[in-house]
Amino acid sequence: xxxxxxxxxxxxxxxxxxxxxxxxxxxxxxxxxxxxxxxxxxxxxxxxxxxxxxxxxxxxxxxxxxxxxxxxxxxxxxxxxxxxxxxxxxxxxxxxxxxxxxxxxxxxxxxxxxxxxxxxxxxxxxxxxxxxxxxxxxxxxxxxxxxxxxxxxxxxxxxxxxxxxxxxxxxxxxxxxxxxxxxxxxxxxxxxxxxxxxxxxxxxxxxxxxxxxxxxxxxxxxxxxxxxxxxxxxxxxxxxxxxxxxxxxxxxxxxxxxxxxxxxxxxxxxxxxxxxxxxxxxxxxxxxxxxxxxxxxxxx
Amino acid sequence: xxxxxxxxxxxxxxxxxxxxxxxxxxxxxxxxxxxxxxxxxxxxxxxxxxxxxxxxxxxxxxxxxxxxxxxxxxxxxxxxxxxxxxxxxxxxxxxxxxxxxxxxxxxxxxxxxxxxxxxxxxxxxxxxxxxxxxxxxxxxxxxxxxxxxxxxx
Ligand SMILES: [Zn+2]
Numbered sequence: 321x322x323x324x325x326x327x328x329x330x331x332x333x334x335x336x337x338x339x340x341x342x343x344x345x346x347x348x349x350x351x352x353x354x355x356x357x358x359x360x361x362x363x364x365x366x367x368x369x370x371x372x373x374x375x376x377x378x379x380x381x382x383x384x385x386x387x388x389x390x391x392x393x394x395x396x397x398x399x400x401x402x403x404x405x406x407x408x409x410x411x412x413x414x415x416x417x418x419x420x421x422x423x424x425x426x427x428x429x430x431x432x433x434x435x436x437x438x439x440x441x442x443x444x445x446x447x448x449x450x451x452x453x454x455x456x457x458x459x460x461x462x463x464x465x466x467x468x469x470x471x472x473x474x475x476x477x478x479x480x481x482x483x484x485x486x487x488x489x490x491x492x493x494x495x496x497x498x499x500x501x502x503x504x505x506x507x508x509x510x511x512x513x514x515x516x517x518x519x520x521x522x523x524x525x526x527x528x529x530x531x532x533x534x535x536x537x538x539x540x541x542x543x544x545x546x547x548x549x550x551x552x553x554x555x556x557x558x559x560x561x562x563x564x565x566x567x568x569x570x571x572x573x574x575x576x577x578x579x580x581x582x583x584x585x586x587x588x589x590x591x592x593x594x595x596x597x598x599x600x601x602x603x604x605x606x607x608x609x610x611x612x613x614x615x616x617x618x619x620x
Numbered sequence: 621x622x623x624x625x626x627x628x629x630x631x632x633x634x635x636x637x638x639x640x641x642x643x644x645x646x647x648x649x650x651x652x653x654x655x656x657x658x659x660x661x662x663x664x665x666x667x668x669x670x671x672x673x674x675x676x677x678x679x680x681x682x683x684x685x686x687x688x689x690x691x692x693x694x695x696x697x698x699x700x701x702x703x704x705x706x707x708x709x710x711x712x713x714x715x716x717x718x719x720x721x722x723x724x725x726x727x728x729x730x731x732x733x734x735x736x737x738x739x740x741x742x743x744x745x746x747x748x749x750x751x752x753x754x755x756x757x758x759x760x761x762x763x764x765x766x767x768x769x770x771x772x773x
Contacts, residue, residue, distance in 0.1 A: 405740050428735040428757025432742060447733050449758060512759030515749075 325434045325441045326615065329452040329487035330516060334494035341460050343614035344607075351610070354385055354617065361387035361620055364417035366409065367444070368395050368424045373583060373605060374444050374454070378421050381612035387620075390416055410437040419620055422446075440619045448481040448510075454582055455487035457611040458541070461604040465578040466538040468495045474533050476502040477543030477563055477588060479509045484582040485543055486513045493520035500533040501526045504559045507549065530563070531572065539578045540565070540598075542588055566590035570598055580604050631661070634682040636704040636711075637694070642667050644697050645677035647767040651693055651726055652686065660684050673700060692720040696753065697767050719748050727753065727762070728771035734758040744771065 326332075347354055363382040367375050379389050392413070406424065410433045413420055420437055422430050423444040430443030430450075445451040462468060473492065479485050479501055490513070492499055499522060501509055508526060509517075517524050527533055534540070542565055550556035565579065570593065581589055581601040593599050640648055645664045649655065656662055661682035670676035677698075691703050695717040705713040725743035729736050736744045736757045746753040752763035762769055 403739075406735065406738070407741050424735075426733055426735040426738055427731060427759070428755070431757055432735045432740060435742070446735075447758075510759075511761045512754060515754070515761055516759075 324619070325430075325443075326452050326619065327430045327434055327441065327443045328450045329455045329491040330450075332452065332455075332491060332494070337456070337459060337491060337494060340456055340611070340614050340618060341463055343617065344456075344460055344611045347613050347617075348607075348610040351384060351613075354613065356386040357617060358382070358620055359386040361385070361419075361616075362417045363387060363389045363616065364392070364413045364420045365389050366392040366413060366420060366422050366424075368406075368422075368429075369445070370394075371423050371444070373608065374423065375421075377605075377608035378442075378444065378453075378612055378616075380609050381616055384609065385613055385616060387418075387616075406432060407436045410441075413437070414439045419616070442615070442619070445483055447483070448486075449483050450487045451483040451582075452487050452491075453608075453612055453615060454484045455491045456615060457604065457607045458484070458488050458580065458582070459491060460607050460611050461580060461600060462539055462578070464603075464607075465600055466576075468497070471495060471497040471538055472500070472536055473497055473539040473541060474500045474502055474530060474537045475541045475543075476530055476565075478507045478545045478549065479503040479543075480507040481546070481549060482543045485509075485541075488541065489513065489522075490516055490520065493517060493522045496521075498523075499525070500537070502528070502530045502533065502563075504528065504545075504563070506559075507545065530565075530569075534569075534573050534577075537573065537577055539580060540573070542579065542581045542585075544581075544584070544586055544588055560588070564588050564590065565593060567592040567596055570596065573598065630709050631663075631680050631682045631706055632709055633707055634660075634680065634684055634705075635686045636706060637679040637681075637686075637691070637698075638676070638702045638704060639670065639673060639700045640677040640679065640694075640698040641700065642673065642675040642677055644767065645679050647697050647770060648677070648679055648694055648701075650770050651697070652681075652690060654681060688715070688718075689720075691717050693723050693726055695719045696723070696748070722747055722756070723753060726771065727766065727769045729755045729758060729760055730762060730769060731755065731758050731760040734760065 414437045419440040421442045421444050427447040427449040429446040434441040545560050578600045579598040663680045665678040667675045701717050704711045723746045745756040754761045
C-alpha cells in the first residue's frame with residue numbers, strides 16, 4: 321500500500337483493495353504461513369469508545385502474525401479522563417508501539433492522530449466518520465459471496481451517522497457498483513459523503529422503502545438505527561420498525577441475496593433470518609481477522 | 621468632513637479593499653484579524669453607491685500592506701473585491717482576490733463532534749470547493765452563510 325496510515329476508505333484505490341483482499345485470502349487459506357511474520361511487533365490499541373469485535377479482531381490479527389498488543393484500556397481509567405488531548409496521548413503511545421489502532425467518538429480523530437504520531441495510524445472508527453478496516457472485511461465478504469463485478473447492493477438503515485456505510489459506499493465506487501441507499505428521510509447520507517460519491521462518478525439512488533429495490537439486489541447491507549439519533553422514543557420505534565428485515569420480507573428477494581450487517585445488531589435483522597441461506601453476517605465478522613492480518617502485514 | 625470626503629479620503633500608505641459585497645465589511649475585518657488593537661488606522665464604508673455592484677462596502681487599512689495570501693480568503697465572502705496597495709498616496713498595485721485551495725484557522729467547523737472543535741492543538745482547516753468549503757477533519761461541507769462560521773475575534 322502507498323500509505324503509512326489507513327484513515328479513510330477514500331485513500332484506497334481498486335488496486336490497493338484487490339491486493340489486500342488477495343493477501344487476506346492467502347492468509348485465510350494458510351494462516352500458519354504468516355504465524356511468525358511479525359514477531360517483535362507491538363500494536364497499540366487505543367479505544368476511546370467501547371468495542372468488542374473490532375478490538376478483539378485486531379488483537380487476534382496481531383497475535384496470529386506473531387506480534388503482540390498493548391491496550392490503553394477504558395477511557396475512564398486513563399489520562400483522558402484527566403483532560404489529556406488526543407494529540408498528547410498519541411505522542412506518548414508512539415513511544416510504546418510500532419503502530420496505533422484508534423477508535424474515537426469524534427470525527428477526524430484518526431486524521432488528527434496521524435498528524436502528531438510518528439507511526440502508522442489505523443482508523444478503527446471515528447465518530448460518524450469512517451471505518452475503513454470494516455470496509456475491507458465487508459468487501460472481502462462481498463467478493464466471496466456475490467463478487468465485486470456488476471454488483472447491485474442495497475445499503476440500509478442509518479446512513480447519516482453510519483461510519484461503516486460512509487466507508488463502504490466510497491470504496492464501492494472503485495468497482496462501479498450499483499448502490500441503492502435505503503433510509504428514513506432524517507438519516508440520509510450526509511452532504512460530505514454525497515459529494516464524494518458524486519465526485520467519484522457514482523450515481524446515488526435513494527429510497528425510503530427497501531421493497532422498492534429488494535428484488536434486484538445481490539447484497540443487502542443492513543445497519544443499526546440508534547435510539548439516540550431520535551429525540552422522541554415513539555418516533556424511534558416507528559422508524560426502527562420500518563427498517564427491520566425478517567425471513568418473510570426476504571421472500572421477495574432473490575434466492576442468492578447476501579444479507580450483511582457490521583454487527584452488533586439489535587433487532588433490525590430478525591433471528592429467523594439467521595436460519596436462511598441469506599445470512600452472512602457471522603461469516604462477515606470472522607473475516608475480520610484475516611483481513612486485518614493482511615492489512616497489518618502490508619503496513620508494518 | 622462631509623460624507624463624500626470620508627468615502628474618498630486617501631490614505632498615504634496601506635491597503636484599500638474595494639468592491640466588497642455590501643454588508644460584508646466587518647466580516648472582512650474579522651477574517652483579516654483587524655480589530656484596531658494594533659493601532660493601525662482603519663476606515664470602513666458601508667453601502668456606498670457603486671457602478672458595478674449597486675452598493676458596496678470598502679475598507680481602508682493604513683500602514684499595512686496585505687499580502688495575496690492574506691486577502692485570498694476574502695474571496696469566500698467577497699469574490700468581487702479588489703485590493704489596492706497604496707504607497708505615498710498612489711496605488712502601486714491593484715489585484716483581484718482568487719480562491720485559495722485551503723483556509724486555515726479562520727472558519728470554525730459547525731460539526732460539534734468534529735475533532736478540530738475539541739481541545740486539541742490544531743487550527744481548523746477547510747478545503748475550498750467550487751461551491752463552498754469542506755472541513756479537512758470531518759468532511760462537513762459549508763455552502764451557505766460562510767461568514768457565520770468565522771472564528772477569529
Ligand atoms: Zn470538521
